[in-house]
Amino acid sequence: MAQSKQEKIKKAVEMILEAIGEDTNREGILETPNRVATMYEEIFSGMNVDPRDYFTSSFCEEHEELILVKDIDFHSVCEHHLIPFFGKAHVAYIPQNGQVTGIGNFAKAIEAVAKRPQIQERMTTTLANAIEETLSPRGVLVVIEAEHLCMTMRGVKKPGSQTVTTAARGVFEKDSAKRAEVLSFIRR
Ligand SMILES: Nc1nc2c(ncn2[C@@H]2O[C@H](COP(=O)(O)OP(=O)(O)OP(=O)(O)O)[C@@H](O)[C@H]2O)c(=O)[nH]1
Numbered sequence: 001m002a003q004s005k006q007e008k009i010k011k012a013v014e015m016i017l018e019a020i021g022e023d024t025n026r027e028g029i030l031e032t033p034n035r036v037a038t039m040y041e042e043i044f045s046g047m048n049v050d051p052r053d054y055f056t057s058s059f060c061e062e063h064e065e066l067i068l069v070k071d072i073d074f075h076s077v078c079e080h081h082l083i084p085f086f087g088k089a090h091v092a093y094i095p096q097n098g099q100v101t102g103i104g105n106f107a108k109a110i111e112a113v114a115k116r117p118q119i120q121e122r123m124t125t126t127l128a129n130a131i132e133e134t135l136s137p138r139g140v141l142v143v144i145e146a147e148h149l150c151m152t153m154r155g156v157k158k159p160g161s162q163t164v165t166t167a168a169r170g171v172f173e174k175d176s177a178k179r180a181e182v183l184s185f186i187r188r
């Protein structure tokens, strides 16, 4: 992150600490604006990353059957309150014309979309669209399950509540049996 952006974050954090009545010169707090600026660099590192870039390389493999990468951990930041939501993402696709990609690329793309202020629906849709647009599979299904701290530590305060979102494209949009097959693998 550029120096000027880091400076802006530090100043803003200092102002928040002052506003809540903290002594910004107190030993434990003195370095906090710095720490937060460094942390933001990490947790918002996906701001200008296009998830489609992870799917531009594919290799030709004659496997036109289901591939499911499940239980991919992620942490993101709710754009409404700037506190975390986190959980697991599952990505299923059925390749077409042998266009298969490295399974690690799904985890990289999830990191990219998670590391920016987000809402869960957009994260789900962005991933499904990125895979559809680049690999042109017969179908893609993205399922995300997450706990939102804005719903558990504040506001309605419902600890343990989980939000599930899905985005289905191609064959998964039309074929409920195919969707059900993926969901049963996810539940296992
Ligand atoms: N659809 C959707 N809503 C979300 C997500 N993350 C947080 N929210 C909700 O977005 C809403 C923000 O609404 P506001 O009315 O502006 O915020 P608020 O008054 O603090 O609302 P509460 O959180 O309900 O107390 C809240 O209902 C949140 O629960 C998300 O990923 N998707």
Ligand SMILES: [Zn+2]
Pocket (backbone or CB within 6 Å): 078, 079, 080, 081, 082, 150, 151
């Ligand atoms: Zn929120």
